[in-house]
Amino acid sequence: MNRRNIRWAALSAAALVAASPAIAEMRPSLSFYGVPGVIDMPSGEAMKDGSVALTTSYFGSQFRTTLTFQITPRISGSYRFTSTGNWNDAIAPGDPLDDGYTRYNDRSFDLRILVLEEGNYLPSVTVGLQDFVGTGKNSAEYIAATKSFGDRFKVTAGLGWGRFGSYNDIGSFGERPPVYDGDLGGNPSVDHWFRGPVAPFAGVEWQVNDKWTVKAEYSSDAYDEVSGDRRIFDRRSPFNFGVEYQRGDVMRLGLYSMYGAEIGFNIQMVMDPKRRAAGGILGPAPIAVGQRPSRSADPGAYGGGWTTQAGAGETLRATLSQVLAADGITIEHLSYTADKVHLRIRNDQIDSGPQAIGRAARALSRVMPASVEVFEIVPVVRGMGVSKVTIRRSDLEGLEHSPGNDATLRSRVRISEAGPAPAGGLRDDSLYPRFSWGVMPALRMSEVMRGDVGLRLEASYELRQGLVLSGSLYQALASNFDDCERCKPSLLPPVRSDLAYYNRESDFGLNRLQLAWYAKPAENLYSRVTFGFLERMHAGISTELLWKPVDSRLALGAELNYTRQRDRDGFGFGEYDYGIATGHVSAYYDLGGGYLGQVDVGRYLAGDVGATFALDREFANGVRLGAYATFTDASAEEFGEGSFDKGLRITIPMNWLLGQPQRGEFSTTLRAMQRDGGARLEIDGRLYESVRDYHLGILDTQWGRVWR
Amino acid sequence: MALMRAVLPVVAVLAAGFLAACGNLPSLPAAMDRVQQVNLDSVPRDKLRAFGSPIMRATIPGLGIDVLISPRDSKGDIVTWEAADGYTFTFRDGVLIETRGLGPDLMSASVPAAGQIASGAVTRRSYFYTWENDANQRRDYSCTPATQGAETLMIYGRSHSTRHIVESCQRDGGRLTNDYWFEGGSIRKSKQWISPLAGPGIFVRIID
Numbered sequence: 012m013n014r015r016n017i018r019w020a021a022l023s024a025a026a027l028v029a030a031s032p033a034i035a036e037m038r039p040s041l042s043f044y045g046v047p048g049v050i051d052m053p054s055g056e057a058m059k060d061g062s063v064a065l066t067t068s069y070f071g072s073q074f075r076t077t078l079t080f081q082i083t084p085r086i087s088g089s090y091r092f093t094s095t096g097n098w099n100d101a102i103a104p105g106d107p108l109d110d111g112y113t114r115y116n117d118r119s120f121d122l123r124i125l126v127l128e129e130g131n132y133l134p135s136v137t138v139g140l141q142d143f144v145g146t147g148k149n150s151a152e153y154i155a156a157t158k159s160f161g162d163r164f165k166v167t168a169g170l171g172w173g174r175f176g177s178y179n180d181i182g183s184f185g186e187r188p189p190v191y192d193g194d195l196g197g198n199p200s201v202d203h204w205f206r207g208p209v210a211p212f213a214g215v216e217w218q219v220n221d222k223w224t225v226k227a228e229y230s231s232d233a234y235d236e237v238s239g240d241r242r243i244f245d246r247r248s249p250f251n252f253g254v255e256y257q258r259g260d261v262m263r264l265g266l267y268s269m270y271g272a273e274i275g276f277n278i279q280m281v282m283d284p285k286r287r288a289a290g291g292i293l294g295p296a297p298i299a300v301g302q303r304p305s306r307s308a309d310p311g312a313y314g315g316g317w318t319t320q321a322g323a324g325e326t327l328r329a330t331l332s333q334v335l336a337a338d339g340i341t342i343e344h345l346s347y348t349a350d351k352v353h354l355r356i357r358n359d360q361i362d363s364g365p366q367a368i369g370r371a372a373r374a375l376s377r378v379m380p381a382s383v384e385v386f387e388i389v390p391v392v393r394g395m396g397v398s399k400v401t402i403r404r405s406d407l408e409g410l411e412h413s414p415g416n417d418a419t420l421r422s423r424v425r426i427s428e429a430g431p432a433p434a435g436g437l438r439d440d441s442l443y444p445r446f447s448w449g450v451m452p453a454l455r456m457s458e459v460m461r462g463d464v465g466l467r468l469e470a471s472y473e474l475r476q477g478l479v480l481s482g483s484l485y486q487a488l489a490s491n492f493d494d495c496e497r498c499k500p501s502l503l504p505p506v507r508s509d510l511a512y513y514n515r516e517s518d519f520g521l522n523r524l525q526l527a528w529y530a531k532p533a534e535n536l537y538s539r540v541t542f543g544f545l546e547r548m549h550a551g552i553s554t555e556l557l558w559k560p561v562d563s564r565l566a567l568g569a570e571l572n573y574t575r576q577r578d579r580d581g582f583g584f585g586e587y588d589y590g591i592a593t594g595h596v597s598a599y600y601d602l603g604g605g606y607l608g609q610v611d612v613g614r615y616l617a618g619d620v621g622a623t624f625a626l627d628r629e630f631a632n633g634v635r636l637g638a639y640a641t642f643t644d645a646s647a648e649e650f651g652e653g654s655f656d657k658g659l660r661i662t663i664p665m666n667w668l669l670g671q672p673q674r675g676e677f678s679t680t681l682r683a684m685q686r687d688g689g690a691r692l693e694i695d696g697r698l699y700e701s702v703r704d705y706h707l708g709i710l711d712t713q714w715g716r717v718w719r
Numbered sequence: 720m721a722l723m724r725a726v727l728p729v730v731a732v733l734a735a736g737f738l739a740a741c742g743n744l745p746s747l748p749a750a751m752d753r754v755q756q757v758n759l760d761s762v763p764r765d766k767l768r769a770f771g772s773p774i775m776r777a778t779i780p781g782l783g784i785d786v787l788i789s790p791r792d793s794k795g796d797i798v799t800w801e802a803a804d805g806y807t808f809t810f811r812d813g814v815l816i817e818t819r820g821l822g823p824d825l826m827s828a829s830v831p832a833a834g835q836i837a838s839g840a841v842t843r844r845s846y847f848y849t850w851e852n853d854a855n856q857r858r859d860y861s862c863t864p865a866t867q868g869a870e871t872l873m874i875y876g877r878s879h880s881t882r883h884i885v886e887s888c889q890r891d892g893g894r895l896t897n898d899y900w901f902e903g904g905s906i907r908k909s910k911q912w913i914s915p916l917a918g919p920g921i922f923v924r925i926i927d
Contacts, residue, residue: 283851289822290916291849295805296819299792363853412797412809412816414829415847417855605852631853715855718826719819 037165037218040255040263041279043068044141045077046089046123048155049214049228050251050267050277052175054167055135055157057125060084061630063282063661070267070275071244072096073237078659078681079121080636082628088638089121090659090681091142093149101242108240118684119149127156134158141173144199144657147190148236151175152205153212165216171231172205178233178249180208198647198654224255230270238270247271284634292363292719297370298334300411301377303404312381315349327378328437334374340367343391343476346436351385353433355396357442362633362664364390364705365717368400372407379404389429390705393529393696394477395537396429397705398561417715426707428534428561445473453485455520457511463490463518477529481695487518502649503687504589506548506576506616510685513547516579522547527696535560537698546693549574549616550584557698559599562707566599566699570613572692591618593692599699601708605629607637616690619643623689625660631712633664633676641689649688656689658682759785764875767926774926775800777808781918782821787925808922813899813906815913815920823916824849836864836886837901844888848914860888860895872900872908875925879907888912 039056042048045066047056058064058081067076072095079089098115102108119142127136134156142149155169170176173187187207214228228251233239238246248271255265255277265277304312317323328345331354335342339360346353352375358367368388375386384404389396406423410416448470456462465488471481492514501508513520525543532538539555551574559566571594576587584590595613602608609625621643629635640657647654664676703709759776767774770789777800778785786802793799797816799809809817812833818825826849831842842862850856867883881900888895897919898910908923 285851287822287853290914291822291824292853293822294820296801296807299794299799302794412794412811412827414816414827414845415855415857416827417847713853715826715849715853719824719849 037159037162037216037224038281040216040224040265041066041077041079041277041281043070043075043275043277044089044121045075045079045091045279046087046121046139046141047137049167049216049226050253050265051230051232051269052167052171052212052214052228053123053137053139053141053153053155053169054165054214055125055127055137055155055169056129057081057085057087057123057135057137058281059283061283061285061628063284063634063636065280065282066277068275068277070269071237071273073243080659082636082638085125087121087123088659089123091119091121091149093117093119095237095243097243098241117148120144129158140204141175143204147200147203149174150190150200150203151232152203155212163218167214167216167228169212170209171212172207172209173203174232175212176208176210176231177235178210178231180210180231183208222257224257226253226255226265226267227251234270244270245272251275253277284630284632284636287632292366292716295337297719298337298373298377300373300407302408303381309381315382317380317382318347318349324437328439331374331378332439334377335371338367338370340371340374341442342437342439343442344389344432344436344438346433347379347383349382351387352379352383353387353389353436355389355391355432357391363713363716363719364710365714366719368402369717369719372402376404376407389432391476392701392705393479393527394473394475395529395531395702396432397537397702398710399425399427399429400710401425401427411718417717420717421711421714426561426710429531430534431531443473443475447471455485455487455514457492457514461492462514463487463492465489465518467522479527479529479696481523481525481527482521483523483695485520485522487514490518499651501651501687503617503619503645504576504591505587506589506687507685507690508651508687509579510548513579513581517581520547521581523695525695529696529698529701537702539696539698541694541696544577544581545572545574545695547581548577549692550577551575551590553692553694555694555698557702559699559702559706564601564603564708566703568595568597568599568699570595570597570697572694574616574692591616595691597699603708605631605712609639611691615641615643615688616692617645617687619645619649619688621645621689623691627660629709631715633662635662636660643689645688651684651686653682653684653686656682656686759787762875764877764925767875770926772926773924776921776923776925777802777806778921778923779821779913779917779919780921781916782823784821808920810922813909815909815911815922818913818917818920821913821917822849823914825913825917826855831862833899833901833906834904836884836899837882837904839864839866839884846912846914850915858890858893860890862886862888862897864899870900874908874923881907 039047039058041064042053043051046053048054060081062081064079074094077089077091079087081087095115098112099109121141122143123137123139125137129135136156139153141151151171151173153169153171153175155167157165157167159165185206188202210231212229212231216224216226218224230249230251234246237243251267251269253265253267255263257263261280263279267275269275306313332342341357343357344355356371361367371388372386386402386404388400402424410420450466450468453467454464465486468484471479473479523544525541525545527541530538535558537557541553544550545553553572555570557568573592575584576589578586593614593616595611597611600608605628607627612622614620623639623641625637625639627635627637637660642655658680660680662676662678772789775788777788788800788802791799791801796812799807801807806820814830814833816828816830827847829845835842844860844862846858847855864884864886867885870881870883872879872881879902881902884899886897895912897912899906900908910919910921912919
């Protein structure tokens with residue numbers, strides 16, 4: 012174990028200790044459905060705000076993998092993939108239940124609302140909708156209450172409808188419509204909610220010590236189809252028992268006796284995006300702020316004559332460049348007067364704007380002659396100056412070691428529109444043309460749980476400021492995707508649903524090869540023109556204009572594209588002979604507290620017209636989770652299974668995993684089904700995300716890192 | 720012309736001064752890093768003295784960190800010490816006010832002067848440390864120092880007569896202690912709190 016590993020291990024232990032409040036409390040553990048629960052039944056609790064949980068469970072030929080996100084302190088959402096084996100084993104040929112599947116896969120979404128927080132006397136109470144927009148096979152609604160007694164014992168009791176009302180019901184709330192297999196699903200099944208038989212369930216949990224917990228429950232799920240009709244497992248008893256082991260802060264493992272007949276297991280991983288694995292930002296300490304001689308001791312040092320001195324600018328640039336290089340910062344522009352310096356930086360390494368700005372300010376304080384009192388620092392992204400941070404040097408000097416200096420400095424700096432760079436100026440010689448590349452492992456999903464793994468090579472060549480030629484290649488190394496089992500003919504042009512055919516066509520793919528031009532045509536305006544193979548399935552031209560004042564919560568954008576669908580082998584356009592003009596107007600709003608809303612209205616790739624609504628939650632470390640839904644004039648029949656496009660999207664920055672300052676991130680969208688309605692071009696480098704990092708919302712949430 | 724002559728050195732000196740700061744000091748921690756490949760307890764004092772710079776040993780049990788540090792820069796009574804690993808520790812007259820590079824860092828602090836601690840005065844402290852969501856969290860304490868008595872410390876073969884003072888700090892919902900071993904008016908050794916996730920750090924001045 013090297014020193015860093017020891018550190019991390021020690022830190023995890025320290026984090027665990029620190030995370031334990033004075034009076035230990037039982038954290039909610041997760042059920043087989045991956046939501047706070049006992050074993051197979053849900054509980055009344057909510058996870059810690061912002062938590063992300065990944066759960067995999069198995070019993071009786073049923074696998075369930077669930078991702079749950081505690082969106083707000085009271086609301087959580089889940090995305091679940093269930094896979095049931097031996098699906099038709101016990102079904103006679105010709106039986107109406109014989110649907111031809113050997114394994115039945117299903118995806119579903121849950122929504123839970125904590126309606127009451129636990130108090131001294133009252134339990135926590137949650138209302139939950141399970142599989143509330145699915146085909147209905149797993150649909151259930153429940154009200155669950157959980158009360159803890161002391162710090163080791165918890166009791167849960169609840170009432171369930173749907174699946175959870177199927178065993179020993181105590182009455183019925185009207186008639187619940189039958190589950191209809193032929194349904195396209197995907198729409199909220201409001202007419203099912205809290206209808207039909209209602210049955211009680213209950214459970215107890217006893218935390219033996221910090222690591223071990225034992226559980227028992229009474230389940231109100233009769234497993235009518237799985238156990239009754241299809242006899243995939245034998246449900247002999249409503250009672251489940253289990254023992255769970257908490258390993259570190261993140262992982263929990265459980266082994267269970269299920270329904271008197273089966274052994275089950277459950278692996279739970281709960282992550283808190285507010286916390287970093289390393290407890291904070293690693294990476295070397297910053298250099299000290301430079302100290303000027305006092306004006307009275309050395310008045311000569313404060314003279315401005317150096318500005319006219321031959322070679323002074325070049326000396327300053329070279330020295331500054333050397334200091335900034337340690338933090339992966341390059342100089343896009345340096346100009347100065349006797350009392351002011353204007354520095355445009357490009358930050359390729361530090362994942363936080365304020366930290367990069369702080370480091371640049373420290374470097375300036377070490378390098379600039381004493382007469383320079385005002386530092387103007389302009390972060391440049393894709394060639395565009397995105398904001399201007401004006402810092403007084405004497406503030407930097409005076410606050411370097413003062414308590415609470417982040418807040419004080421924030422109150423004294425000015426953050427404003429970048430404006431154009433002053434005429435003249437120096438830049439790093441090595442800046443343009445600039446070539447960069449990287450290889451990373453990548454995943455190509457053709458269907459859920461089916462696809463290939465391989466390597467992605469990305470390269471970019473910047474010809475001059477704002478003009479970038481870039482490309483992305485993929486080579487598959489291993490695949491578990493043979494045939495397009497679930498590909499279904501689309502009633503819309505197959506602008507997305509044919510992706511599996513593209514992937515099957517070749518292990519190698521030229522995903523992207525494009526020339527992009529970024530500019531800042533006017534105050535608060537940013538523009539982009541991209542031309543080439545924009546993504547795996549479409550090529551053409553894409554143009555975008557964004558209005559985003561530095562201090563505005565609101566941004567407005569417009570995008571106009573004309574693309575043709577690429578052949579499956581990637582290069583021609585004859586196979587589909589499909590060209591379309593698409594475009595959107597977009598409104599982005601920073602709701603505060605890390606919540607971001609977005610509405611896009613326009614025409615989508617299949618020619619359908621409509622709008623996409625998205626809500627994301629972003630944490631200071633860049634972890635971002637959100638949900639979106641797209642409603643277009645494509646009918647549910649045209650769209651196919653799922654009725655309309657919706658999903659969850661997740662972005663995890665590298666630095667959250669590694670702890671080190673490192674730009675770059677991993678993003679993915681989880682959909683119930685990728686269909687052709689509501690599909691947009693996947694464009695690399697859209698404007699809003701490009702400029703936002705250095706605007707007020709994010710700068711303020713990350714400002715604590717300015718002295719880091 | 721006279722002005723030009725006065726100005727030219729400014730740029731040159733600043734640049735040279737910076738390069739010196741960059742060039743010389745890191746070489747000391749780098750050399751100390753080689754020393755640290757061996758057991759820090761067994762390094763002879765002479766070898767440490769040969770570096771020609773003050774040396775302190777910083778140990779943070781909670782993070783598994785045990786390093787030698789040397790002064791990087793000083794401003795009045797504030798001195799920043801650095802280790803080869805890129806960690807820095809900043810003290811005001813021997814009292815810890817900042818760390819960097821640890822992860823769970825102490826970002827800034829309002830602390831009593833060493834003299835106030837030594838005199839037994841009741842003081843207030845504020846800590847600002849890295850916490851959830853990369854924001855800094857503040858904790859305020861009221862602190863009371865108490866003398867534990869005289870203690871003789873053996874530090875790398877040299878004995879030091881010290882007065883052990885324990886500073887007990889309280890806030891609503893929490894408390895912590897800092898330990899100081901005063902040799903005359905200055906702190907020879909201390910055990911000072913850094914942050915909730917880092918816990919305390921132990922700082923021993925070996926070479927003055």
